[in-house]
């Protein structure tokens with residue numbers, strides 16, 4: 407695409423034609439004509455001949471530092487926030503991350519104008535809900551792309567991801583590729599970081615779903631109010647136009663107090679779901695929980711339908727209801743949704759059972775917030791005929807406030823807790839465990855109820871060696887992850903593999 411065409415949505419911008427040349431005052435297409443852009447890159451290491459390099463002042467480094475490298479690698483133009491001493495045209499804008507969303511949308515042909523886009527936000531349950539929606543839409547023959555924490559699915563292709571919600575450039579590229587792969591729908595997790603940083607700017611969401619709001623990410627958002635506000639951006643951005651071809655829906659959890667705020671700020675149609683709230687539009691009743699899954703009746707208007715879903719825990723009833731909301735606004739019947747979800751496969755790293763013929767249960771789960779840990783452990787408590795053992799750590803360079811709370815949740819429900827490392831990242835693993843322990847010391851928890859083992863492999867081995875017949879072990883926090891990040895370096899680490907290795911070393 408021609409550079410002049412690519413930058414036409416950026417208002418205002420200035421053009422620096424070459425180093426030491428004064429800037430044109432207004433967008434001057436003449437200077438940009440004839441420059442063909444073959445790709446957009448925000449990482450200099452990815453630049454190819456013909457790229458437009460976008461300089462982003464980041465949280466770690468300033469992308470403007472890497473222009474020379476980008477030009478050496480073949481960048482033919484730069485999008486920046488200041489004049490630069492370089493031999494190629496520089497487009498200057500006040501905010502490059504914002505501008506990136508505009509150029510990425512245009513470069514990839516505004517793909518979300520042609521895709522039905524469903525976004526899921528909330529502290530917990532996003533990944534689960536996206537998998538449920540993907541399953542029921544695909545069962546009705548609607549080809550569905552998916553983006554989130556585990557990976558992204560573009561047609562049949564699975565692609566690795568760095569973020570739960572990628573940067574606007576990679577998002578728009580993924581949507582473009584989904585259209586090429588003949589997808590009609592895309593279902594994506596929308597993290598609060600992504601909303602705050604504008605990674606989803608320009609995405610034409612048709613449906614926005616809220617799961618719940620509990621404590622996480624206060625390192626980034628500073629307060630629960632700010633965190634709630636960030637998630638609200640998904641609902642306030644749903645678009646104010648009412649069009650018969652493109653109706654917008656906000657699907658909200660009536661049992662979560664944050665929903666009334668989201669209902670207020672969204673211009674879209676609101677549909678609520680819940681278990682406790684009388685007012686919910688979609689309601690679950692007669693709930694039965696078992697080790698095999700959840701069973702309940704869904705009521706919606708005058709319809710009702712029995713659901714038997716092989717996912718365990720009350721929290722999964724909420725996840726199913728959120729997915730039902732998306733299903734009904736997309737025109738599916740409760741029967742079709744129920745049929746699909748009755749055969750849903752387990753989601754990687756979510757209550758994933760590791761089975762090697764042992765006489766106790768080992769479950770790997772991604773709970774990494776106080777609320778999700780409480781939910782998972784209370785569910786496991788009901789499954790355990792004997793003791794409940796919990797192996798848990800907290801990530802480094804993340805919300806420190808959740809550390810003591812997660813430790814408190816662990817000892818509240820588990821008979822025995824092993825505090826260990828998660829991804830320490832740049833922090834001292836022992837210091838993270840000390841932060842967790844503070845929550846226990848504060849509550850005078852008996853030292854017989856917990857122990858600390860810094861090395862996660864040793865912690866898992868220790869728990870499995872301690873387990874007796876009919877106990878349940880929950881290994882929490884890393885779920886599907888296949889790495890452990892220590893001092894900025896990633897090592898291969900998979901809780902499920904390590905659990906299998908520990909089980910194999912037992913004399914069964």
Ligand SMILES: CC(=O)N[C@H]1[C@@H](OP(=O)(O)OP(=O)(O)OC[C@H]2O[C@@H](n3ccc(=O)[nH]c3=O)[C@H](O)[C@@H]2O)O[C@H](CO)[C@@H](O)[C@@H]1O[C@H](C)C(=O)N[C@@H](C)C(=O)N[C@H](CCC(=O)O)C(=O)O
Pocket residue numbers: 448449450451461462463464465466467468469470472568569570571572573597598599600
């Ligand atoms: C704090 C944060 O969110 N950082 C995100 C941010 O990175 P950044 O802009 O700070 O990057 P930076 O390293 O300072 O680099 C600045 C610029 O220089 C460029 N650069 C850098 C080095 C180089 O050699 N050449 C070069 O061009 C970089 O490509 C970048 O454009 O923008 C990047 C692109 O979008 C993100 O990948 C990155 O996410 C990091 C990896 C991260 O860990 N983010 C977490 C906190 C996050 O976003 N999590 C949520 C999920 C949370 C949840 O709900 O559980 C998510 O959506 O993933």
Ligand SMILES: Nc1ncnc2c1ncn2[C@@H]1O[C@H](COP(=O)(O)OP(=O)(O)OP(=O)(O)O)[C@@H](O)[C@H]1O
Pocket residue numbers: 528529530531532533534535555570595617618721722724725755756757771772773774777778779781782885
């Ligand atoms: N609706 C829910 N309410 C509370 N906890 C939940 C809910 N759904 C799942 N969980 C718990 O939270 C963990 C994470 O679930 P899931 O991966 O679906 O959430 P997520 O919102 O995508 O998380 P992330 O922010 O890390 O992407 C699960 O392993 C489970 O322990």
Ligand SMILES: N[C@H](CCC[C@H](N)C(=O)O)C(=O)O
Pocket residue numbers: 570774800801802804828829883884887
């Ligand atoms: N998306 C979350 C994942 C946390 C998973 C946990 N294993 C950790 O590393 O803290 C985050 O980046 O905060």
Ligand SMILES: [Mg+2]
Pocket residue numbers: 532533534554555556570595
């Ligand atoms: Mg997720």
